[in-house]
Amino acid sequence: MSARIKLIGTGILLCLALGATIFCAMQTVQAIQRFEESRNLATSGDVSTIGDWMTLPYVARVYHVPENYLDQWLHIRDRQSTRHTTLRALADQYNRPVDSLIHDIQRAIVTYRKQHTPHTGNTQHDKGQPPTGRKKP
């Protein structure tokens, strides 16, 4: 193969690789933006960030809700067997769609927050901060 053909071929490949790299760079920037959004939602305690990979104890700790409250809400009796089960596996175990289970958990958390927010106009609990509990007299 002559050097001129090699030169043209490499030039074409370089253009393609450059295009692909620019595309990947744009994808990376978009992924970083999505990550920032997700991070903001997670730190603000938004319940929409609950994923099917989480376990009930994980949800309880991240969203500051007592574990037994979630168990009661979901009518789970055998707590030990579900302790290390992801929400997807739990949904399979109870023969229900995982989205509906997550939706139930989201409602449980929102209800708990409403019940345990002091009526001072402070929306600290809605933002996912841990409940401070009642003040001791």
Added chain:
Amino acid sequence: MSIFLSTLLNSLQSYGYPALWLSIFVAAVGLPLPIGLVLLAAGAFAALGDFNVIVLALIATSASVAGDCLGYLIGRLLGSKPLEWLEQSRSGKRFISPRTVARSRLYFKRRGGWAIFLSRFLFSALGGIINLLSGIELFPFRYFLFCDIPGEAVGVVIPLALGFAFGASWEAVGDVLGAFSLFVVGLLLVIVLLIRLIRYMCSVQRVKTGHRLTEVQNVTDVAPIIDPPAPSSGHLPLS
């Protein structure tokens, strides 16, 4: 989330460290499992106290190295013989010349270390193939381990640390890592192609200058016939 990943995470939660070791080992041998995401999730679980992050790192590194060694051994035991046959037999020589095999072996010996190291964390999809190739090419085992262990350590620590730091957002971190590694691969490809292009341009330039020189030489060779130089002896030509 894929069913594979969901199953892996469920087994990680249910069976703990042994499940993690086994899944990483199998992935290191060559099965395409989303281990980077599993490690991110494991880091997120560790952040809330489900696992010890140091034990996770040790287990994941040991499993990866063990899987890589098995891949290398498979390549060495099963792959090197067909290559030898291709190299030595008459019918094998039709497919691939012994010179090509020797050249590829030499090239892998020179650059294989970097390929092994980088494929542990940057191009992890190629890890299994590079393990096999290292065995087939009879890459020295000690040097293989020397490149493999630090690479795997980096490849394990990065996702674990990111999962530990960013917790519930690990899926978004996984997307960033995936996109970023593709970007790095593209960038490396651009650099390699750019270097090749410059080399080819230089060789074309050299060929051109070579042609010009030969043309000039031809001209100087032809020139005395047309216009002979004056005699240097100082004697005038006899008329």
